[in-house]
Amino acid sequence: RKEVEQDPGPFNVPEGATVAFNCTYSNSASQSFFWYRQDCRKEPKLLMSVYSSGNEDGRFTAQLNRASQYISLLIRDSKLSDSATYLCVVISFQKLVFGTGTRLLVSP
Amino acid sequence: NAGVTQTPKFQVLKTGQSMTLQCAQDMNHEYMSWYRQDPGMGLRLIHYSVGAGITDQGEVPNGYNVSRSTTEDFPLRLLSAAPSQTSVYFCASNKDRAGEQYFGPGTRLTVT
Numbered sequence: 001r002k003e004v005e006q007d008p009g010p011f012n013v014p015e016g017a018t019v020a021f022n023c024t025y026s027n028s029a030s031q032s033f034f035w036y037r038q039d040c041r042k043e044p045k046l047l048m049s050v051y052s053s054g055n056e057d058g059r060f061t062a063q064l065n066r067a068s069q070y071i072s073l074l075i076r077d078s079k080l081s082d083s084a085t086y087l088c089v090v091i092s093f094q095k096l097v098f099g100t101g102t103r104l105l106v107s108p
Numbered sequence: 109n110a111g112v113t114q115t116p117k118f119q120v121l122k123t124g125q126s127m128t129l130q131c132a133q134d135m136n137h138e139y140m141s142w143y144r145q146d147p148g149m150g151l152r153l154i155h156y157s158v159g160a161g162i163t164d165q166g167e168v169p170n171g172y173n174v175s176r177s178t179t180e181d182f183p184l185r186l187l188s189a190a191p192s193q194t195s196v197y198f199c200a201s202n203k204d205r206a207g208e209q210y211f212g213p214g215t216r217l218t219v220t
Contacts, residue, residue, distance in 0.1 A: 042214075087151070
């Protein structure tokens with residue numbers, strides 16, 4: 001089993017839709033979690049951290065489910081500019097592991 | 109601040125050639141890392157450094173060397189390029205080991 005797994009997608013959604021991605025991790029001792037965004041042929045950039053109690057940043061909501069060992073990213077009111085690949089990052093004992101990413105395509 | 113810079117942006121090598129990918133950061137970060145990104149494989153850690161003079165191996169270190177003589181610079185050397193090293197290489201730096209990583213724009217390397 002991979003340490004961090006993501007559905008590669010692509011998720012095709014219309015503008016204005018709500019879409020959610022999950023990311024599962026295998027190490028129950030994992031301590032920190034992040035979502036990064038990567039545009040085509042560009043470098044990854046931090047989208048948001050994921051806190052135990054869940055957190056929101058505008059249209060984006062991140063949640064952590066330790067019991068089932070997954071994190072989620074919810075995007076409300078999707079925009080064309082949200083089209084990108086979303087990478088989850090899990091940190092265990094200061095070791096960072098990246099997921100392979102979920103591709104999102106938002107269409108008019 | 110320029111953040112993390114990488115040169116070159118693109119490179120084509122023949123099998124057996126050597127080269128150095130350059131990486132520099134101006135944020136005074138102690139931690140720097142090199143990753144390679146291949147389709148379907150995600151980002152894989154090649155080497156990392158926790159400060160000047162200290163480097164360590166990541167997940168896929170074979171065929172690569174690094175050094176960290178200054179806080180700012182972290183070059184990656186390919187000793188004898190192989191087609192399996194065709195990839196996109198990203199350098200990253202972060203203030204804390206478990207904190208946000210700032211990535212450079214990447215180097216697209218093709219080995220023929």
